[in-house]
Amino acid sequence: MRRILACFLLLVVPLGLVSACKRSPAKKLVVGSKFFTEQVVLAELLAQHVEARTGVPVERKTNLGGTLLIHKAMLAGDLDLYVEYTGTALTAVLGESPQSDSKTTYQRVKDQYARRFGLEVVEPLGFENTFAMVVRSDDAARLHLKNMSDLAPISPRWHAAVGYEFLERPDGFHGWSQAYGLKFAETPRVMDLGLLYRALTQHQADIVAGNSTDGLIEALHLVPLDDDRHYFPPYDAVPVVRRAALEHVPQLRAALAELAGKISAEDMRRLNAAVDADQRDVKTVVREFRQTKGL
Secondary structure, eight states: OHHHHHHHHHHHSOHHHHHHHSOOOOOOEEEEOOSSHHHHHHHHHHHHHHHHHHOOOEEEEOOOOSHHHHHHHHHHTSOSEEEEEHHHIIIIISOOOOOSOHHHHHHHHHHHIIIIIOEEEOOOOSOBOOEEEEEEHHHHHHTTOOBGGGGTTTGGGOOEEEOHHHHHSTTSHHHHHHHTTOOOSSSOEEOOGGGHHHHHHTTSOSEEEEETTOTHHHHTTEEEOBOTTOOSOOOBEEEEEEHHHHHHSTTHHHHHHTTTTOOOHHHHHHHHHHHHTSOOOHHHHHHHHHHHTTO
16 A cells, blocks of 8 residues: 555646656765875865865875876866976876976867866966985085086986886976986885885985975985986976866855965965874865965
8 A cells, every 4th residue: 555655646636746856966076185194284285175165075086196196087077176397297197298487388288188088177276396316414415515517426326216107207306316327226116105205214214205285304414416407397286177167166266266376385385284294284284284375
């Protein structure tokens, strides 16, 4: 009898009322990050700010891996937004030659991401995170190391350590060592980015490929060498967002626009140091930063 009654109700209830009872899909956004501290911090910054401005819950998927893995997740719709670096997007994703001009690089990445992938590159956050070739301070003082070109006479005796992505990408180790005429004692040791500075301080390597905004560089009294031949392209930090997400959450575009130009390189170094050196909670560090910036 219950089945008969249910069928009868379905027949007599107006179709409009039935459709009105259906639940519309809940809005949610997913933010991702690569596998290093700065990316986790920036993902949390996007998440907190978007939640505050749009009221839409944001799921965090952090420490996912390298550039190409994150890019594939975006194309598959598994992620809605993350922070990329323009020079990385140009060389590692688009497969194009490095360009020295920041605005040209940004515009090229923005145009090609929209045309080829349906992804929107919004305004830069305000800082650049370039590769930093880092040495111990005592070696820098003893050997008078200031520029990357100063490495040429000593590189045959030195050992390098790098992340996997830096070893493989077109703007990475091989191009850099050729540009500066460097021949190291052996093939660079490849390790997780979080272990590079420990390897340097423990004399397991003489030079490592870090990032210019890493908080541990100053905390551990290390020295980044100047790229005096301007090998590395610009690496401005830019949020990348799926076009579908912008349509799904109309307030998202304005929320991201509020972050444009809000983070300096020094800001980013302090944020990274608070997490890596001071071992503070990422969410708390980001919340405090947003308050100081009036966000």
